Amino acid sequence: MLRLCESDAATALRTLKENGFGGDAAEEKGAEELIRAEEASINAFVREYAAGEAEREYFLAPLDTHNVKAYFKAHVLGADVAPMLAEEGTLKTGAIAECFAKEDFSALPDYLQKALKEAETICENGTEGKGAKVGEAFEKALYAHLSESCKGESALKKILAAKADRTNLVIALRSKDLASAKEAFLAGGNVKADSFAFCFIEDEEKARAAAEKAGAHDLWKTYAACKESGGVAAAEKAAAEAEIDYFAKRKYELAGTKPFIYYVLRRRTECFNVRVALVCLNAGMKESEIKKRFRGV
Known part of the structure; x- marks a missing residue:
């Protein structure tokens, strides 16, 4: 990964393709398309090989949360949802779209129904900084859900x-101040609010x-x-x-399940770093500045 930012963007992209990053038909893909293909491959791996629900939820529920939040924002703003969407998690984006079209969210997991209700209340009340507050509602719901679903898996x-x-x-x-911070704090941590x-x-x-x-x-x-x-x-x-x-x-x-969890985390970190490298190389940034932005390196 460190060597990737020692070249130019075109060379880096070619190197990734030659090493199989992005899977089948990598030669035909552009940079972002290549990264999205790799991310989709990781998620497919999680769906097929996760040892249980805890692992699947840990890695895929954040994607579901992101996509439901994206549909909510698009609905409120009257915007196109497509640019906001992440890869699919456990929920098909078509199924999420259908929920919003029918205004019936009973098919969604309880934690997402709760987040949607809170987000709707925030918007209806015209809460100051409502965009950020909506984001907080979804993030808090996600962490509360993960805290519950991971109880039986010590590593997670x-x-x-x-x-x-x-x-x-x-x-x-x-x-x-602490009072306002506590309103946004996430569940699951060891350090008390x-x-x-x-x-x-x-x-x-x-x-x-x-x-x-x-x-x-x-x-x-x-x-x-x-x-x-x-x-x-x-x-x-x-x-x-x-x-x-x-x-x-x-x-x-x-x-136990730790090798699987670590493997998925390393592949996701690699995707993040590849995106950073290619974006920064295209922007003409120096190698030293690019490396500072990498994760887990």
């Missing part, structure tokens, strides 16, 4: 907790002490890096890498 539960904690740090960094109070303590030593007391040492390090930089990029990257980080540190201790 652990990576969900790591991702939830790191994402909640991002939410805290973007919030004006009140423990993120350290993000709102002005005195650095007191903030550090509060974080350590809450068992949030790693979160504190990321928080401190964000405070130093004046942005949240470090926290966003840490959240995006939470799952792959967990397994990368334990790749020689994998057993």
Whole structure:
């Protein structure tokens, strides 16, 4: 992957095709089409080989959530949904479209029905920042669902907790106070909502002490890096890498369903990095700047 950004965009694309990225008929595909084909291949692999519902839901429910949210936004805005859609998860996009056409969502999973009801209420009430609030409603519903569906799978539960904690740090960094942050916090994490109070303590030593007391040492390090930089990029990257980080540190201790989970995560991370490399190469960015944007490398 690191070598990919040492060439130009055309060479990188050709190298990917020669190595089978994107599957059959790769030679006929453009960059984004190639990546979408690879993503579809990963999802098909999950559907066929996942050991149980927990693994399928963990990897495919986020796609269902994204697509239902896309149809909701398109419905509200009167926009074309096609550019907003991700790959299909457990739900066919045609089935989602039919639900919206009939205004009958009983065929959708309970967590998505709940998210839709909350999103409708937000829009009907004209809530300030309703676009972001709609996004929060779907994300919170997804994490609550995953937290429940992963209960019997310890590895999934652990990576969900790591991702939830790191994402909640991002939410805290973007919030004006703890109360508003708690409204958006995601379920499934190990760090309690009140423990993120350290993000709102002005005195650095007191903030550090509060974080350590809450068992949030790693979160504190990321928080401190964000405070130093004046942005949240470090926290966003840490959240995006939470799952792959967990397994990368334990790749020689994998057993049971863990090899499957790690394999899917690595392939998805590869797709993300390929997209970053090709977009940045086309934009003429330097190799060093491209590598900074990679995940799990």
